[in-house]
Amino acid sequence: SYELTQPPSLSVSPGQTARISCSGDALPKKYAYWYQQKSGQAPVMVIYEDFKRPSGIPERFSGSSSGTMATLTISGAQVEDEGDYYCYSADSSGNHKVFGGGTKLTVL
Amino acid sequence: QVQLVESGGGVVQPGRSLRLSCAASGFTFSSYGMHWVRQAPGKGLEWVAVIWNDGTNKYYADSVKGRFTISRDKSKNTVYLQMNSLRAEDTAVYYCARDEKGGGSCPDYWGQGTLVTVSS
Numbered sequence: 737s738y739e740l741t742q743p744p745s746l747s748v749s750p751g752q753t754a755r756i757s758c759s760g761d762a763l764p765k766k767y768a769y770w771y772q773q774k775s776g777q778a779p780v781m782v783i784y785e786d787f788k789r790p791s792g793i794p795e796r797f798s799g800s801s802s803g804t805m806a807t808l809t810i811s812g813a814q815v816e817d818e819g820d821y822y823c824y825s826a827d828s829s830g831n832h833k834v835f836g837g838g839t840k841l842t843v844l
Numbered sequence: 845q846v847q848l849v850e851s852g853g854g855v856v857q858p859g860r861s862l863r864l865s866c867a868a869s870g871f872t873f874s875s876y877g878m879h880w881v882r883q884a885p886g887k888g889l890e891w892v893a894v895i896w897n898d899g900t901n902k903y904y905a906d907s908v909k910g911r912f913t914i915s916r917d918k919s920k921n922t923v924y925l926q927m928n929s930l931r932a933e934d935t936a937v938y939y940c941a942r943d944e945k946g947g948g949s950c951p952d953y954w955g956q957g958t959l960v961t962v963s964s
Contacts (some may be wrong), residue, residue, distance in 0.1 A: 779951075820888070832891075
């Protein structure tokens, strides 16, 4: 079955740039989406269709995709950005969806 | 505003069945696909199933295919997940989520989840 691979954890200091990668063989042809999940809460979409930002999401969140790698960038990370981040996409058929394993972001 | 409220979770023995429901409001239910996503305790998100807005297409994760069935009732604005032959590894919080489009896109709005525990 199709898989998306993320680093399990990332730690940055406040104000630094955090970059979270997501690799998958179908990403050259399928969009990547990114979700933030804070402890005990439902996920929230922060990036859709590779680089678009939903309304209400701070401008410091951005996304990009090139080849088999998608990247979520948080420019000037803040303490409130701590949480788990998941990429999401589909296999080559488009019918079976998948989440990456998640990246735990620590900002301290 | 969009609201999704899951119900039907609980403790169930291995091999038994359970049906989850998700009541939707605040949007035109028949225009959107619906997903079920689960999260085992302390683990990551796992996509489970999607049903398209008109109910014609349904797709499942390999881990639940043949055991779980997704369906929807437009008269009740409700989506269901029938779970049969449950296993310990099905223990998770189950989230209902609206698809951004008709079913071929991504979850945009999520419910708060319902906990399913499979244990003897």
